[in-house]
Amino acid sequence: MFLLYFILSGLVCFLVLKWMKRRMHCMDVTRLNGKTVLITGGNSGIGKETAVALALRGARVIIACRDEEKARKAVREIKSRSHNLNVIYMEVDLANMKSIRDFSKSFLQQEKRLDILINNAGMPSVLDWTDDNFSMCFGVNHLGHFLLTDLLLPRLKESSPSRVITLTCSNYKYQKLDFQDLNYNLFPFFTYCRSKLANIYFTQELARMMEGKGVTAYSVHPGYVHSNWTCHYSVLFRILMQVVMFMFFVSSEAGAQTVVYCAVSDEVLPHNGGYFTDCRPATLRAFARDPGVAKKLWEASERLVKLA
Ligand SMILES: NC(=O)c1ccc[n+]([C@@H]2O[C@H](COP(=O)([O-])OP(=O)(O)OC[C@H]3O[C@@H](n4cnc5c(N)ncnc54)[C@H](OP(=O)(O)O)[C@@H]3O)[C@@H](O)[C@H]2O)c1
Numbered sequence: 001m002f003l004l005y006f007i008l009s010g011l012v013c014f015l016v017l018k019w020m021k022r023r024m025h026c027m028d029v030t031r032l033n034g035k036t037v038l039i040t041g042g043n044s045g046i047g048k049e050t051a052v053a054l055a056l057r058g059a060r061v062i063i064a065c066r067d068e069e070k071a072r073k074a075v076r077e078i079k080s081r082s083h084n085l086n087v088i089y090m091e092v093d094l095a096n097m098k099s100i101r102d103f104s105k106s107f108l109q110q111e112k113r114l115d116i117l118i119n120n121a122g123m124p125s126v127l128d129w130t131d132d133n134f135s136m137c138f139g140v141n142h143l144g145h146f147l148l149t150d151l152l153l154p155r156l157k158e159s160s161p162s163r164v165i166t167l168t169c170s171n172y173k174y175q176k177l178d179f180q181d182l183n184y185n186l187f188p189f190f191t192y193c194r195s196k197l198a199n200i201y202f203t204q205e206l207a208r209m210m211e212g213k214g215v216t217a218y219s220v221h222p223g224y225v226h227s228n229w230t231c232h233y234s235v236l237f238r239i240l241m242q243v244v245m246f247m248f249f250v251s252s253e254a255g256a257q258t259v260v261y262c263a264v265s266d267e268v269l270p271h272n273g274g275y276f277t278d279c280r281p282a283t284l285r286a287f288a289r290d291p292g293v294a295k296k297l298w299e300a301s302e303r304l305v306k307l308a
Contacts (some may be wrong), residue, residue, distance in 0.1 A: 025254075026261040026279055032059035036113040036159070037263070038152070040064045040094065040145065041121025043074035045227025046167065049256035050118060054263060055082035062111070064103065064121070066093040094121055094144030095130035097305060104151035114155040116263045119145035119166040119199070124229045125188035134304070135185035141195035146202055147305040153215070160214020164206060165262045168199040168219045170277065173285050177201075177293065182300060200275060200284065201294040202301075207273030208291065209298075216269065218262040221277040224248065225255030 037054045041047040042063025055061045055078055063078070065071035071089035078087045092103035107114075123140045130139035149156075149164055156162040175193040178184060185191055203219040210217065226245040230238045261279040262268050271281045275288075287293075302308035 026053075026257045026265070028261060028265040028267075030057065030264040030266075032057040032115070032264065034058075034113075035115040036060045036062065036111060037116040037118065038062045038064060038107070038114055039118040039120055040092070040148070042078075042118075043067065043070045043089075045229065045252045046222050046225055046255040046259065047118070047120040048074055048078065049252045050120065050259045050263075051078045051087070052081045053256055053260045054116070055079075055084040055087055057264065058084065059116070060086040060113075061088075062107075063087070063089045064092045065089055066091065066095075066099075092148070093131075094140045094148070095132075095136065097132050097144075097147060100144060100147050101151065104148060107152065108155060111155065113159045114152055115159050115162050117149060117152060117156060117162075117164045118259060118263065119149065119164065120259070121145075122167060122229075123192075123195075124232055125192040126232050127185055127188050127191065129185070133183075135183040135191055137191040137195040138183055138198065141192075142198035142202060143301060143305055145199070146301045147307070149202075149206065150302075150305075150307055153210075156215045157210075157213055162215050163263060164203070164215065164217040165259055166199045166203050166217070166219050167259065168203075168221055168275070169193075169196040170221045172197040172200055172288060176287060177297060179296065179300060182304070197288060198297060198301075200288050201290075201297045203275075204273045204289070204291065205294040205298040208294070211272070216272045218268055218271070218273075219275045220258045220262055221275070221282070222255035222258055223250050223277065225250055225252055227252045227255065 037059045039047050039051050042051040043065045051061050075087050075089050093099040123136050126136055128136035171193045175190050200219050203217045207217040226249040230241045258276050258279050262276055274281050275284050
C-alpha cells in the first residue's frame with residue numbers, strides 16, 4: 001500500500017513539473033540576426049541557457065564572466081549547441097568597480113551595437129564584501145549591474161530600440177530597503193532579498209528615465225531553478241539541495257524562458273519597467289512599486305559607485 005502511494009505521489013509530482021516546464025516555454029520565434037546581446041554570468045545556469053537560446057535565434061552573443069576558464073568552456077558549449085560561431089566572452093568582475101569600468105571601456109571600443117543587455121550574474125545569500133567594501137549581494141547583484149548599465153547606456157541608445165533585462169527573485173517581498181544601511185550584511189537571506197528588490201526598483205527607474213529614448217527595461221523572476229548557485233555553500237548543504245532542487249526546481253533551460261521572452265517578444269513593450277515571471281507580466285507588492293523609492297535608490301547608487 002505504502003509503495004503504491006509512493007509511486008502515485010512520484011507520478012503526480014513528475015506530471016506537475018512537466019506541466020510547469022511546458023507552461024514556461026517562450027513560444028516567440030523572433031530572429032535576432034544582426035543584433036548584439038550581452039549577458040553577465042553567461043557561463044552558468046540561467047545565463048548560459050539564455051545565451052544558447054539567443055544564439056540559436058542568430059544574435060551575436062557576448063558573455064561577460066569573471067573566470068576565463070569557465071567562460072571559454074561555456075563559449076565552446078554555446079557555439080556547439082546553437083551552431084552559431086558569433087559567440088565570444090569578455091572578462092568582468094562585478095564585485096570590482098574598476099573591472100566594470102575597464103570592461104565597459106573595452107566594450108564601447110570594440111562593439112558597435114548593444115541591442116539587449118541581460119543583467120543576469122548573481123550571488124545567492126552569502127555574507128561577504130566586494131573589493132570596494134560593498135556587501136557582496138548588494139554590490140554584485142545591484143551596484144555592479146547599475147554601474148555597468150549606466151556606462152553602456154550610450155550604446156544602448158544608439159542601438160535603439162534596445163532592452164535591458166535584469167534578473168530578480170520573487171523573494172524580494174520579504175524585505176524592504178533601509179537607506180540608512182544599504183550595505184546591510186547581517187542575515188544572508190535578507191541581504192539577497194534586498195539586492196533583488198533593488199533590481200526591481202532599478203528596472204522601474206531605468207524605464208522611467210529612458211522613456212522616449214528607445215531603451216526599455218524589464219525585471220524577471222526566473223522561477224526556482226536547478227542551476228549552480230549552491231556552489232557557494234558547504235558540501236552538506238549542496239547535497240541536501242541537490243535532492244530538493246531535483247524534486248521541486250525547474251531546469252536552467254526552463255528558468256531562461258522568461259528572460260528570452262522579455263528579450264525577444266513585442267508583447268512586453270506595453271509593460272516597460274514591469275516585472276515578469278512564467279512568460280507574462282506579474283503584479284508586484286505595493287511597496288515594490290513606489291517610484292519615490294526607485295528614484296531615491298538610483299540617486300544613492302550613483303553616489304556609491306561615484307557616478308554623481
Ligand atoms: N536559481 C534560482 O532559483 C534563482 C531564482 C531567482 C533568481 N535567480 C537569479 O538568476 C540569476 C542567475 O542565477 P543562476 O541560478 O543561473 O546561478 P548560477 O548558476 O550560480 O550563475 C550565476 C552566474 O553569476 C556569475 N557571477 C557571480 N558573481 C559574479 C561576479 N562578481 N562577477 C561576474 N559574474 C559573477 C557566476 O560566475 P561564476 O560561475 O564565475 O561563479 C555565474 O556565471 C541570478 O541573478 C539569480 O539571483 C535565480
